[in-house]
Amino acid sequence: MFGFEYYSPTKVIFGKGTENQAGELVKAYGAKKVLIHYGGKSAVKSGLIDRVKASLDAAGVAHVELGGVVPNPHLSKVREGIALGKKEGIDFILAVGGGSTIDSSKAISYGLAEPEKDVWELFEKKRTAQKFLPIASVLTIAAAGSETSNSCVITNEETKEKRSYNDDIARPKFAIMNPELTMTLPDYQTESGCTDIMMHTMERYFTQGGNMEITDEIAEGLLRTVMKYAKILHHDPTNYEARAEIMWSGSLAHNGLTGCGNDGGDFASHMLEHEMGGMFDVTHGAGLAAIWPSWARYVYKNCLPRFVRYATHVMGVTPGETDEKTALKGIEAMEDFYHEIGMPVNFKELGIAPTDEQIKEMADSCARASGGHKGSAKDLYPEDMIAIYRMANQE
Amino acid sequence: MFGFEYYSPTKVIFGKGTENQAGELVKAYGAKKVLIHYGGKSAVKSGLIDRVKASLDAAGVAHVELGGVVPNPHLSKVREGIALGKKEGIDFILAVGGGSTIDSSKAISYGLAEPEKDVWELFEKKRTAQKFLPIASVLTIAAAGSETSNSCVITNEETKEKRSYNDDIARPKFAIMNPELTMTLPDYQTESGCTDIMMHTMERYFTQGGNMEITDEIAEGLLRTVMKYAKILHHDPTNYEARAEIMWSGSLAHNGLTGCGNDGGDFASHMLEHEMGGMFDVTHGAGLAAIWPSWARYVYKNCLPRFVRYATHVMGVTPGETDEKTALKGIEAMEDFYHEIGMPVNFKELGIAPTDEQIKEMADSCARASGGHKGSAKDLYPEDMIAIYRMANQE
Numbered sequence: 001m002f003g004f005e006y007y008s009p010t011k012v013i014f015g016k017g018t019e020n021q022a023g024e025l026v027k028a029y030g031a032k033k034v035l036i037h038y039g040g041k042s043a044v045k046s047g048l049i050d051r052v053k054a055s056l057d058a059a060g061v062a063h064v065e066l067g068g069v070v071p072n073p074h075l076s077k078v079r080e081g082i083a084l085g086k087k088e089g090i091d092f093i094l095a096v097g098g099g100s101t102i103d104s105s106k107a108i109s110y111g112l113a114e115p116e117k118d119v120w121e122l123f124e125k126k127r128t129a130q131k132f133l134p135i136a137s138v139l140t141i142a143a144a145g146s147e148t149s150n151s152c153v154i155t156n157e158e159t160k161e162k163r164s165y166n167d168d169i170a171r172p173k174f175a176i177m178n179p180e181l182t183m184t185l186p187d188y189q190t191e192s193g194c195t196d197i198m199m200h201t202m203e204r205y206f207t208q209g210g211n212m213e214i215t216d217e218i219a220e221g222l223l224r225t226v227m228k229y230a231k232i233l234h235h236d237p238t239n240y241e242a243r244a245e246i247m248w249s250g251s252l253a254h255n256g257l258t259g260c261g262n263d264g265g266d267f268a269s270h271m272l273e274h275e276m277g278g279m280f281d282v283t284h285g286a287g288l289a290a291i292w293p294s295w296a297r298y299v300y301k302n303c304l305p306r307f308v309r310y311a312t313h314v315m316g317v318t319p320g321e322t323d324e325k326t327a328l329k330g331i332e333a334m335e336d337f338y339h340e341i342g343m344p345v346n347f348k349e350l351g352i353a354p355t356d357e358q359i360k361e362m363a364d365s366c367a368r369a370s371g372g373h374k375g376s377a378k379d380l381y382p383e384d385m386i387a388i389y390r391m392a393n394q395e
Numbered sequence: 396m397f398g399f400e401y402y403s404p405t406k407v408i409f410g411k412g413t414e415n416q417a418g419e420l421v422k423a424y425g426a427k428k429v430l431i432h433y434g435g436k437s438a439v440k441s442g443l444i445d446r447v448k449a450s451l452d453a454a455g456v457a458h459v460e461l462g463g464v465v466p467n468p469h470l471s472k473v474r475e476g477i478a479l480g481k482k483e484g485i486d487f488i489l490a491v492g493g494g495s496t497i498d499s500s501k502a503i504s505y506g507l508a509e510p511e512k513d514v515w516e517l518f519e520k521k522r523t524a525q526k527f528l529p530i531a532s533v534l535t536i537a538a539a540g541s542e543t544s545n546s547c548v549i550t551n552e553e554t555k556e557k558r559s560y561n562d563d564i565a566r567p568k569f570a571i572m573n574p575e576l577t578m579t580l581p582d583y584q585t586e587s588g589c590t591d592i593m594m595h596t597m598e599r600y601f602t603q604g605g606n607m608e609i610t611d612e613i614a615e616g617l618l619r620t621v622m623k624y625a626k627i628l629h630h631d632p633t634n635y636e637a638r639a640e641i642m643w644s645g646s647l648a649h650n651g652l653t654g655c656g657n658d659g660g661d662f663a664s665h666m667l668e669h670e671m672g673g674m675f676d677v678t679h680g681a682g683l684a685a686i687w688p689s690w691a692r693y694v695y696k697n698c699l700p701r702f703v704r705y706a707t708h709v710m711g712v713t714p715g716e717t718d719e720k721t722a723l724k725g726i727e728a729m730e731d732f733y734h735e736i737g738m739p740v741n742f743k744e745l746g747i748a749p750t751d752e753q754i755k756e757m758a759d760s761c762a763r764a765s766g767g768h769k770g771s772a773k774d775l776y777p778e779d780m781i782a783i784y785r786m787a788n789q790e
Contacts, residue, residue, distance in 0.1 A: 001639055003410020008403065015654070017400020214620045214644050221612025228608065244396055248655060249609050257652075260409070262641060 001210045001262045006276070008255040010148040011174040014248065018176045019138050022052050022094065023059030029134055029173050031092035033062040035085055038096040039069040043140065048181065051172055052138060064088050069097060072155045072162060072277050073104040075120060082111035082119065085133075094135040098193075099144020099153075099284075102137050106152040107171045109133040122240045123154055123163035132169040138176045141284060142247040143186060143193030145200055145254025147175035154251040155278055162370060164276035175251065177245035187237060190246075191341040192285030194230035197250045198223055199288045203267045204259035206299075207376040212261035220313045222249050227314075227337060234341045265307050269295050272385060275362035275369075280352045288299035289343035290350035294391035296331045298384065300324075303377035307331070347393045359389040396656045397605045400665050403650040405543040406569040409410045409643065410752060413571045414533050414662075417447050417489065418454030424529055424568050426487035428457040430480055432500045433491040434464040434507025438535065443576065447491055447533060459483050464492060466679070467550045467557060467672050468499040470515060475504035477514065480528075490532040493588075494539020494548075494679075497532050501547040501565045504528040507655065518549055518558035527564040533571045537642040538588030538680060540595055542570035550673055557673035558764060574638035582632060587680025589625035592645045593618055594683045598662045599654035601694075601701050602771040607656035614653040615708045617644050622709075622732060629736045647673040663770035667780060670757035670764075675747045684738035685745035690787035693779065695719075697771035702726070742788045755786040 013021055026034055034056060037051065043049050044067070056063045066081050084090075085108060095105040111119040113131035121127050137147045144150070150171055155162040182190070201219045203213070226246050229242040236242065252258070259265050272285040272295065282290075286306045300307045304323050311317040311330025315337075320326045344350040354362065363385035367373065373381045380388070408416055429451060431444065438444050439462070439645055451458045461476050479485075480503060488507075508526035516522050532542045541547070545566055550557040556655050577585070596614045598604070604706040621644050623639040631637065647653070667690065668682040677685075695702045699718050703779040706712040708723025710732075715721045730740045739745040749757065758780035762768065768776045775783070 001636060004407075005411065006407040006409065008405075009402075012399075012401040014401065018398065075657055212640060212643065213623065214617060214640050214647070217616025218613050218647075221616050222609060225609045236650055243396060245607060245609050245658070248607065252609070252613075261639070 001189040001212055002263055006256050006259050006260055006307065007168055008148055008171065008257070008313065010172045010255070012148070012177060013174060014177045014249065016119050016178055016180055016202070018178045019048065019051055019181065020055050022057035022138055023057070023061055023178060025174050026056065026092055026094060026136065027059040027061050027378040029092065029136070031061055031134070031293055033088060033090055033092070035081065035088070035093045035108070035201050036063050036065045036096060037081060037093055037101055037108065038065070038067045039098070039101050040067070043067075046184065048138070048140070049096060049329035050364055057271040064090070068246075069101045069104045071100050072281055073100040073107075075154055075156045076152060078104055078111065079120060081108035082389060084171060085112045086115060091133065093133060096140065098139065098141025099146040102135075102144065102146040102172070103152045103154060105135050105137070106146070107126040107154050109135050109170070118293065120156065122165040123156075129167050135170075136172050136174045136175050136176070138181070139247070141189065141193055142182055142243070142250040143196040144198065145250050147177070148251045148255040150376070151254070155275070160278045161365065162274040163371070164274070177247050177251070179240055179247045182239045182243050184245060185237075187190070187234060187342060188286070189267045189283065190233050190237065191230060191343055192283045193250065194233070194246060194285070194341065195289045195338070195343055197246065197253045199269060199285075200224050200254040200290065203270060204262055204265040205310065206266050206289065206303055207250070210262055215258060215260045215262065216309070222253055222258060223314045225249055230341050234308045246358055250311070263376055266376040268380050271366050271374050272388060276364045277354065278365070279354070279362060282350060282352060286344055286350055289338045290346055291388070291392050293331060293335050293386050296334070298306060298388050298391060299375070299378035300327045300331065306377065354389070356390075359386055359393065362389060396607055399655050399657055401651050403543055403566065403652070404561055405567045405650070405768070406420075407543070407572060407646065408569060409572045411573055411575055412575045414443065414446055414576065414675040417533055417571060418450035418452070418456055420569050420571070421451065421489060421531065422454040422456050424531070426456055426485065426529070428459070428483060428485055429487045429489050430476065430483070430503070431458050431460045431489050431491060431701040432464065432476060432496055432503065433460070433462045434493070434496050435462070437579065438462075438491055441579065443533070444491060455520050459485070464496045464499045466495050467676055468495040470549055470551045473499055473502040473514060473549060475587055476503035477510070479511050481510060482522060485526065485727055488528060488530040491535065492532075493534065493536025494541040497530075497539065497541040497567070498547045500532070501541070502549050503529050504565070515551065518551075524562050524564055529568050530565075530575065531567050531569045531571070533576070534578045534642070536584065536588055537577055537638070538591045539646040540592065540645050542567060542572070543646045543650040546649070548669070552730070555673045556760065556764070557669040559669070567587040572646070572729055574635055574642045574644050577638050577642060577703055578633045580632075582737060583628060583678065583681070585628050586625060586633065586738055587678045588645065589621055589628070589641060589680070589736065590733070590738055591680035592641065592648045592685045593621050594664060594680075594687065595649040596653040598665060599657055599660040600705065601661050603698065604655045605657050610655045610657065611704070617648055617653060618709045620644055624634060625736050631634060663772075666761050666765050666769050667783060670761045671747065673760070674749070674753060674757060677745060677747060680738055682746055684733045685741055686787050687782070688726060688730050688740050688764050689783050691729070693783050693786060694770070694773035695722045695726065701772065727736045749784065751790060754781055754788065757784060
């Protein structure tokens with residue numbers, strides 16, 4: 001067991017119609033002029049943006065808009081937001097969307113709070129942030145957990161680098177969560193979200209030593225819950241109860257709670273996927289599902305007790321003759337679950353076919369972004385990353 | 396399932412030696428002059444107060460001290476703290492102790508932030524707080540959860556009223572949690588703490604309708620964890636791992652997490668115990684253990700599905716022929732657990748013997764403090780409260 005810090009100050013307002021509280025909430029946090037940041041046209045067409053604007057108007061808070069955030073959000077859009085924010089004198093950013101929009105908002109906030117510095121330096125790990133403009137969200141996709149997390153992932157389209165910067169200074173002030181807003185999401189996006197949610201907790205679960213029992217209990221309960229309701233949503237996408245369970249689990253999976261007492265987590269699967277996302281622009285959660293089984297088979301012998309516990313406590317596997325067999329049954333059960341919700345378990349099913357040259361390029365980039373190596377279940381070096389990418393490419 | 400707000404902004408610093416960070420932390424929150432508030436002499440004798448003072452000195456933060464907080468903390472001590480705080484120009488309160496000391500600190504903070512008003516009015520529900528002085532804690536007892544909660548319970552010794560006031564404004568800035576600091580606690584206090592921790596989650600578990608699966612999973616995992624390590628500490632009080640599991644569970648049990656999506660919780664057992672604490676000055680957790688079985692047997696038929704789930708998911712009971720039998724087996728298993736950790740299950744074992752007159756007085760006071768009635772599993776009126784007190788008095 002390790003010492004830890006836990007800090008999750010974001011106020012959550014959860015339930016039907018809560019988006020109509022946006023105006024009074026930003027006002028309570030002192031906002032004078034808000035940047036409403038969003039992604040595609042669905043938020044506009046559905047009337048959500050209009051409802052949020054009406055709520056801000058009713059509270060007497062000025063606002064401007066910037067749409068067009070894409071999945072794997074782009075640095076160019078961040079720069080556009082910073083320029084707009086400077087010009088308009090923005091003092092609060094309200095993200096209306098999912099993780100991409102929230103991450104784009106966080107990056108814009110970094111840029112506006114320290115306007116004399118280049119924001120990409122943070123993602124290159126050349127400096128740390130000293131200031132941050134307050135942000136909050138009206139969440140429309142349950143997946144990234146960015147609505148309460150300290151993390152932010154941006155893709156530099158020019159260099160094809162997908163990079164993260166994590167800082168507690170960026171924890172959002174509040175998160176408005178109305179499960180109904182996620183109901184129109186296509187199934188593939190919903191299930192990618194469920195996969196991402198689970199992976200945020202799994203990254204903290206498969207570690208070397210030190211996990212607390214209370215943390216394991218919470219993690220396992222969360223994983224069982226997400227699996228249960230992901231399966232329901234695959235067939236019944238407008239089930240409010242299921243949407244609510246997934247949405248709240250999505251925040252708890254990544255606000256730090258499921259890692260208390262561990263060694264900081266593994267997060268190799270996320271780093272491996274970031275390269276796939278940077279090079280092929282795949283949906284993040286689907287990319288995680290496509291890499292995880294190969295990662296798991298490559299590392300499980302180094303972290304056998306955790307894989308055995310996962311198999312029995314989360315996947316409901318009956319222990320096999322040996323711990324190794326039990327662990328492998330757990331990985332197979334996970335693949336079955338991915339298939340059951342329409343997720344890929346390798347590159348072919350994901351729809352990508354990197355050349356060996358591209359695999360080496362992704363591994364090099366991944367290692368560079370990780371300071372040379374990454375992982376806790378097994379510490380991965382470039383040759384390990386290449387091997388895992390190749391496994392995912394061959395199956 | 397109900398909509399909800401979740402807000403737990405307290406920063407947790409958990410692990411060995413973390414009390415030495417007190418100075419830099421209060422400084423980071425802008426403190427100029429700190430009131431160090433504590434209970435008995437053990438915090439002084441153990442050298443903890445000296446370590447905290449040294450940490451404040453090293454950070455260049457001025458401080459004054461006020462000890463003498465007692466269990467079921469007194470309004471008179473709160474008034475003493477307010478007077479001292481005014482005189483000394485205190486701008487931050489650091490509680491070094493358990494729930495009583497933290498609650499006393501919260502009440503002093505209410506008084507100092509609005510010095511022209513009488514603080515007891517809050518507990519009489521005559522007004523709500525508009526301001527609060529920042530507080531934080533170095534926790535030495537795992538029990539009340541006050542280190543991250545919004546609640547505060549104070550006893551007016553003159554009127555023998557034990558009253559609570561809950562307000563998010565009072566959430567502490569940070570909580571320093573070093574499990575080693577709890578190791579010298581007498582076993583009875585340790586196990587009373589474990590009982591209190593469990594009850595904070597059980598109060599949110601036994602409700603009418605609406606509990607979310609993710610909330611139930613977290614609650615059940617937390618209860619299993621506390622039971623496991625409470626039994627270990629009964630025989631091995633210096634087990635660091637067990638102390639850590641209990642300490643972190645204590646915060647999670649009462650920061651709101653285990654109630655997300657429910658109807659606000661039951662909390663009748665707490666209200667019933669508050670009267671026992673006000674009249675007889677019993678240890679809070681032991682008082683809860685002494686009243687809960689009678690409460691449970693009185694209400695279980697009104698909330699049968701929850702009692703059945705509790706029996707099977709938490710107490711590991713094999714389902715009986717009927718749901719009623721399963722529920723009763725769960726209550727019996729809970730009594731066995733209380734006995735295993737040295738806790739009472741009725742008034743006789745608790746060491747009190749109220750007269751029927753006193754029982755009626757407690758019930759009247761309890762109903763008055765609850766706005767006439769209290770409870771979710773079953774809504775209790777004065778006659779119900781009398782019946783439960785009598786059951787606990789007879790067994």
